[in-house]
Amino acid sequence: MTSTTPRPIPDGVPERIRHYIGGELTDSADGAVFDVLDPVTNEVYVRAAAGKKADIDRAVAAARKAFTEGPWPKLLPRERSRVLNRIADLVESRDKRLAALESFDSGLPISQALGQARRAAENFRFFADLIVAQADDAYKVPGRQVNYVNRKPIGVAGLITPWNTPFMLESWKLAPALATGNTVVLKPAEFTPLSASLWAEIFEEAGLPAGVFNLVNGFGEDAGDALVKHPDVPLISFTGESRTGSLIFGNAAPFLKGLSMELGGKSPAIVFADADLETAIDATIFGVFSLNGERCTAGSRILVERAVYDEFVERYAAQAERVVVGDPADPATEVGALVHPEHYEKVMKYIEIGKTEARLVAGGGRPAGFPTGNYVAPTVFADVKPDARIFQEEIFGPVVAITPFDSEEEALELANNTKYGLAAYVWTNDLKRAHNFAQSVEAGMVWLNSNNVRDLRTPFGGVKASGLGHEGGYRSIDFYTDQQAVHINLGEVHNPAFGKGAKPVD
Numbered sequence: 001m002t003s004t005t006p007r008p009i010p011d012g013v014p015e016r017i018r019h020y021i022g023g024e025l026t027d028s029a030d031g032a033v034f035d036v037l038d039p040v041t042n043e044v045y046v047r048a049a050a051g052k053k054a055d056i057d058r059a060v061a062a063a064r065k066a067f068t069e070g071p072w073p074k075l076l077p078r079e080r081s082r083v084l085n086r087i088a089d090l091v092e093s094r095d096k097r098l099a100a101l102e103s104f105d106s107g108l109p110i111s112q113a114l115g116q117a118r119r120a121a122e123n124f125r126f127f128a129d130l131i132v133a134q135a136d137d138a139y140k141v142p143g144r145q146v147n148y149v150n151r152k153p154i155g156v157a158g159l160i161t162p163w164n165t166p167f168m169l170e171s172w173k174l175a176p177a178l179a180t181g182n183t184v185v186l187k188p189a190e191f192t193p194l195s196a197s198l199w200a201e202i203f204e205e206a207g208l209p210a211g212v213f214n215l216v217n218g219f220g221e222d223a224g225d226a227l228v229k230h231p232d233v234p235l236i237s238f239t240g241e242s243r244t245g246s247l248i249f250g251n252a253a254p255f256l257k258g259l260s261m262e263l264g265g266k267s268p269a270i271v272f273a274d275a276d277l278e279t280a281i282d283a284t285i286f287g288v289f290s291l292n293g294e295r296c297t298a299g300s301r302i303l304v305e306r307a308v309y310d311e312f313v314e315r316y317a318a319q320a321e322r323v324v325v326g327d328p329a330d331p332a333t334e335v336g337a338l339v340h341p342e343h344y345e346k347v348m349k350y351i352e353i354g355k356t357e358a359r360l361v362a363g364g365g366r367p368a369g370f371p372t373g374n375y376v377a378p379t380v381f382a383d384v385k386p387d388a389r390i391f392q393e394e395i396f397g398p399v400v401a402i403t404p405f406d407s408e409e410e411a412l413e414l415a416n417n418t419k420y421g422l423a424a425y426v427w428t429n430d431l432k433r434a435h436n437f438a439q440s441v442e443a444g445m446v447w448l449n450s451n452n453v454r455d456l457r458t459p460f461g462g463v464k465a466s467g468l469g470h471e472g473g474y475r476s477i478d479f480y481t482d483q484q485a486v487h488i489n490l491g492e493v494h495n496p497a498f499g500k501g502a503k504p505v506d
């Protein structure tokens with residue numbers, strides 16, 4: 001659906017979004033562009049260069065040159081750390097502008113986009129600290145050997161990112177890749193290229209040498225695919241759908257690339273009868289409706305113990321109806337507009353499926369008063385059966401499935417009953433049960449009596465179809481570096497001497 005009244009375009013939107021290769025803003029080799037839509041009106045508000053193989057080739061060549069000939073990989077960690085801290089300072093000082101542009105491009109509520117901009121700065125600051133504190137192992141065999149780990153950047157890292165919280169998720173990959181001395185080619189999501197285009201000026205001002213950061217916009221099947229298949233890109237860090245992840249896994253296999261995959265989720269929030277119900281309701285409302293529900297770790301399945309089920313559903317539905325849907329630019333807005341009409345159609349389709357599978361208790365379509373734009377009312381389904389599609393499949397919008405359970409065993413079985421395994425949230429005041437449940441639940445990350453509050457030192461990643469490998473803290477450092485073992489002899493050379501016997505007789 002389109003609106004007839006375009007929104008004023010915020011300051012800072014360029015005339016055209018271009019690639020950034022070897023320190024220069026540039027168009028695609030073939031001049032191709034694609035349309036970028038405003039999620040509130042679905043009008044085209046800017047066009048972006050549509051990168052293809054030729055553009056990826058140019059970007060990888062620039063990154064490769066900066067890696068082999070440039071100063072960046074050889075700088076002392078402290079020197080790289082200073083640049084990263086300057087990047088963090090610049091992001092912080094521009095947080096409002098970044099948030100305004102991100103919100104305009106993605107439809108995320110402005111207050112939440114601001115939080116994401118600050119988190120992006122924090123990611124850079126965190127890895128600036130980590131890289132100077134980095135210590136590597138040394139092993140001594142007294143009198144015989146000293147062995148140490150020589151940690152080295154790998155080369156050109158290919159970074160492929162999705163459209164939900166784009167700027168923050170880009171920082172999540174850029175910060176550790178750059179901190180460790182790699183050079184990068186970033187391919188941001190085609191729905192939301194605006195905020196990625198802001199990195200170039202930030203990095204230039206912070207003193208990052210030309211060619212270290214390169215950006216190619218475009219579609220996944222063109223620019224993304226060419227990056228995955230480029231022989232001079234030994235590493236791919238990907239965040240996106242599980243289906244895309246498995247495609248990339250196959251495409252990278254002939255090159256034996258290093259892969260890190262942060263994929264989809266259908267995370268359970270388990271509410272036991274002894275939980276503080278008010279807090280659990282507040283947290284599970286935020287857990288699925290924040291960031292428009294376009295959140296990989298959303299608690300999109302709520303499992304509730306039968307004793308409090310009816311009360312929970314009634315109170316939850318009433319509160320969901322009061323969640324404020326509105327213009328993403330309005331600070332009072334809690335749920336904005338979904339990113340793109342294609343995604344809006346997908347979420348609406350699931351809502352219609354849900355109506356045939358379960359009991360609708362809140363929302364259920366376009367909210368009143370919003371005839372246009374990608375607005376979806378916070379939608380709650382109760383009595384959802386585990387074989388329902390809305391229980392099993394990632395919807396990635398403001399839609400939640402609530403299911404009752406009778407015992408801890410059943411709660412665990414339901415929690416583990418999807419192909420995904422990203423996050424889980426457990427609400428109970430029974431300490432033993434909480435820890436034992438965390439041990440058994442198939443999820444890469446578990447929060448006990450807490451919303452999704454991260455400690456940047458902890459591992460981030462999913463199990464099953466939700467991911468491959470872990471990033472976060474030193475695990476990100478490990479992904480973006482090679483650990484070479486260097487062995488030094490301290491004693492006599494230990495050589496079984498070959499070829500010292502008598503000369504063979506002919």
Ligand code: NAD
Pocket residue numbers: 160161162163164169187188189190218219220221223224225228239240241242244245247248261262263264265295296297394396422462466467
């Ligand atoms: P997507 O998989 O459609 O696209 C992600 C990126 O991959 C985009 O830049 C896209 O252009 C690119 N791409 C698509 N096809 C490609 C190909 N063949 N080769 C190379 N690149 C290709 O995902 P999306 O719709 O942008 O994002 C939403 C998904 O991301 C959800 O499933 C969500 O759960 C997931 N996600 C996961 C995490 C996490 O940390 N686990 C975080 C955020 C989002």
